[in-house]
Amino acid sequence: MNVFLEQTPYFWVIGGILLLALEFLIPGTFVMFLGIGAIITGITSRLFPMEITTQIILWMGTSLSSILLGGQIVKKLFRSESSVDPFVKDDFLGQIVPVEVDILVGQLGGKVKFQGTVWDAVSEKERIPKGTMVRILSRDNLTFTVETVSLD
Template sequence: MGDLIDIFFTPWGWVGLGLVLLVLEVLAPGTFMLWLGLAALMTAISTGVFGLGLELQLITFAIYSVVAVLIGRSYFRRKPGREPEVTVNAPAARQIGRDVVVVDALEGGKGRVRMDDTTWSASGADAPVGTRLKVVGIEGATLKVAAK
């Protein structure tokens, strides 16, 4: 067991761990293993430069891991165009912005509209049959519609 510890807790052991974590990130992307892999590589550099012992290597890896994850989270929060897709678990939300035609007049704020080959319950301002409207929201299985 002592030989295994002596082999792993060297700069090359940390480089190996860092590369394994980076490969795992490629195989199962989620931008978490990336930061741990970078922390392992930074630990390798610190171990090589300062000759850190076992305890200091583990503490250094822990510190680099926390810092790397925090920096990564901060970066992806600010990066434009990386907003989460809000329609992943709400397929009906993809209908927002689409055009519909009233098939059962909207009276009292309720009626039915046709989109493609499907009719949907709709809510919105009163509108006669044949009126073209736009979907502006979804509430349950009811489309919220408004004038184009």
């Protein structure tokens, strides 16, 4: 058993390197942090001989620390571009679309077809019958506010 304990630091380092390599196959950086914890555990257990149970606890602690600390570093290095609104802004304004279901004044129930999808629609001024062409004025969540257009 003593021979095994003398070799465990090398197993930790080799395992850590394998986990780092595995990161290329499993994206997400999680496996990389486990590998970093294993390498730190291998180096530490080589410098300060310890029982396997202590090594496992050390690996869990260093992996958790590297996940927490490394996660913050990765977030700062690779900033994601996000916006509050997941839709492309204002690509719908002014578009002329057909009415699929009669649109009521200030009430949900009406529908328009925009980019191959049927959307809820309301009117602020008048009831608009099916088949009429309307202009999109604004969007509130998944509901368009529309007005009739004359195609003269």
